[in-house]
Amino acid sequence: MVHGSQLVFFLPLRILPFKWSSRLYNEGICYTKGAFGCLLILMCQWFSPTKLSITFETEGKGRFSPEDIERLVVRNQAGDVVSLNLPTKFVLISNHQIYADWWYAWCLTYFIGPRGVHRYVYITLKKSLKWIPIVGWGMQLYNFIFLARSWASDRVQLASHLSALGKRAEEEDNPLCFMLYPEGTLVSQNTRPISKKFADKIGISDLRNVLLPRSTGLHYSLRSLAPRIPDLKLIDLTVIYPGVPPMGYGQDYYTLRSIFMSGVAPPAIHIYLKMFDVAADIPIGDMSGKPTLVSGAPSEHTAEVDIPQHEKEAFDTWMRELWQEKDERMTRFFDTTSYGSRTAQGPVEIPLRLRRKREFFDAFCFFLPACAGYLSGKIRR
Template sequence: MANDVLRQRQKTVQAEILSDGGEKSVERHPGGEVKHGGGIQLLRLLLFMVYNLGSCISIYATQLLGSPLYFYDKNLFYAYMAITKQSFGILVTTLTQWWTPTVVRISGDVSVAGQLRVTPDGRVECRFPDRVVLIANHQLYSDWVYLWWVAYTNQPRMHGHIFIILKESLKYVPILGWGMMFYGFIFMSRKMAKDQERLEHRLKKLKERHSGPMSGSEGLDPMWLLIFPEGTNASDNGRVKSAAWAKKAGIKDMDHVLLPRSTGSFFCLNELKGTVDYVYDCTMAYEGIPRGKFGEDYYTLRSMYFQGQPPPSVNMYWRRFAVKDIPLDNQEKFDLWLRERWCEKDGFMEEYLTTGRFPASAEATSETKADQNAYIETEVKLAHWWDMGSLVFGWGVFASIIYVLGKVWSWMGIGNKW
C-alpha cells in the first residue's frame, strides 16, 4: 500500500473555540467519540460474554476430552492440544475483528527482508521460521492478542504453536487459566530462584525431538516462544519501578519503554540454544497515546470492545537477530546487549511519537523492485470464513458432552428424583 494513502494519525488534543473567541485545549479520546449508547453497550457486552465464554468453555471441554491421550501417546497429545490452541487463536482474532476492528501498520528493517508481504486481498502474510523466540515491548494488556494474530498470518500458520511466558496468577483464572496450562504456557512468579526449575522443565519439553504429527525438521516441533522482557505493561506504576531500578543499577532509564529484565530471557535462550536460530523483535505502539501517557488510560476492555473506541491503528516494527551473534556466554554481556536493543526501541518510539511512523525498509515488505511499499496497512481478520471450523468443532464437542450427560442423567432417573 502506497505511503500517500496510509491513514493519518488522530489528534488527541484539539483546540475548542470559546464563546469569547479564545481557545482552550481539549483532550479527545484517540479512538474517537463513544459510538454506542448504554443499551447497545449492554447488548455488545452480552453477545461478547456468550461468544467468548461459550467458546472458552467449549475449547476447554475439547482439551479435557483429549487429555487421556497424554498417557497413550504424548506426540498425539501435543498435536491435539495444538489444534485446540488454534481454536483459541481463531477466537481472539474474531473477537477483535467483530467487536473492535483494528488497523495494523507493519514495517521492518532489512533483517526481515522478504518475510512480510501483502496479499492481493489486502491481508498481511508473514514468512517467519517455525521455531523462533519472540521478544516485544509491553505497551498494553492486548499486545499478546495482536502477536497471536501475527502467528495466524504466518506461512505456515503458527497460531497453534505459540507459547507465552506470563505471570503465575493467571493460571488460577477459571477455564481460561486451566486451558493455558494445557497449552504448555509458562507461568512465572518473577523470582528466578523459584521459577528456574519450572522454566527448565518447560523448556526441556520445547526442545525435545519427536516423531509425531507436529514435528518439523530434525524432529523438532514448531514453536514460537513469546517473551515480554519488561515483565509488565507500561503504566504509572511500571514507570516508577523502572526508574527506581535504573537508579539502583546506576543506568539511564528509558523514556517510552520500561527497562528490560534479562535473567529470564538469558536462561531461555541458553536452554534453547541449538534448537532456535533467530530472535524476532517487535516494537509495538498504539496510535493516539499522548507523549508521557499510557495505553491503559485510554484503551480498556470497555472502551475498545463495547463503546466502539479501538486504537486508530496498532503499529509494529520487526527486526531479527541471529542467536549465534547474541552474547549468551556471559550474563552481564547479555544484559548490556538486551538493554542496547531496548534503547533502540526507545528511539523507535520517539520517532513514532514525532512522525506517526516507525522506521521502515522497503526491502522488508516488498517482493519486487517495482513494488516499493515500506509499510503494510491491513486489518485483524480471518483469512477465510472456514477457519471458523475449529471453533465450530469445539462447540460441537461441548454440545455433544452436554447431550450425553443429559442422557445419563435421565437414564439414571436423577432428574425424576428432583
C-alpha cells in the same frame, strides 16, 4: 467450548499407554490452542476491527534486505497480505504498553508461515493463575509455564520446561513461539518511578517511552532453547498505539474493556519488526561446553547453567542497547507519526480477520462439546 474439547476429547488420550494416543493428544491440544488463536482474531473481526501495520528494519543486525521483504510478504490475487514467510521457530519479545499487547502479538503469529504459528505459542504466567477454573485448567493443558516469581526456583522450572519444548519441536519439526515481555509489566504511573530508580542505581539514563528491560529471564530462555533449536530466531517488536501521546500511558487510552466492550480499538497496531539469529547475532555466551545442571533440576532436558558474570554483563548491555534503540524509534514515531527512515521499509498492513471460513467454527472447536452433550442427553432419554 475450547476447554470442553480438551477435557472430553483429548485429555482421555493422555492416560492411554500407546504412542499413537500420545501423538493424538498433542495434536489435539495444539488444535485447541489454534482454536483459541482463531477466537482472538474473530473477537477483533466482529467487535473491534483493526489492522497490523508492520515496518521492517533494513540495516544493521536484525535487518531484512528489500529482497527478503519481497519474499516474505505473501499476498493473494487481490493483493491483500495473507501471511508472512518468517521462520517458525522463534522467541518473540516486545515492549509492553497495554494489557491487550499479548492479544495482538498472538494474532500476529496467526499470519506467520503458511498455516500460522498460533497453535504453538507458549507464554509464562504467575503460578497463582494455574488453578483458576476453566481458564487456568486450559492454560495448563496448553503447556504454558507457571512461575512463582522466585528466581531461585523459577530458573530451574523455566529452563527445564523450555528445553523439553525445544527438543520436542525440533524432533517433530513443529513451529515454536515463546512469547516474553522483558519489561515484566506495563509502562504506568506506578512502574515509571521504579524504572527510574533502577537506572539511577546502575548509573545509566532512564528511558522515556519504555521501562528498562530485565534481561535475566530472556537470557536463560535463549540458552535453554538455542542448543535444542540450532536455527532459533529472536523476533523483536516495537509496538505503538495511535492516540497515545509521548510519555503517555497506553492503558489510559486502550483497555480490554474499552477495546472489546465499547468497540474503541486502536485504528492500527504499529509494529517495527527486527529479527536476529540467536547463535550468530546475540551474545548469549559460550554454549559449546556441556551444560552444568542446577541442583534440583527435574530432568535431563534441563539446560540451566551458572552463567559466567562477564557473559551476563555482555547480554545485559546488548539488551539495554536494544531497548535504547526502541525508545529512540518510538520518539521518532511520535515526532513524525511514522517509523519511516532510511533504515525502514513498509508499512505492510494486515487486517485482523480470519482467512478461511472454516476457522469461524474452529474458533469454537466446531461446538464439539455441545454436540456431545446433546447426543448424550438424547441417549439418556
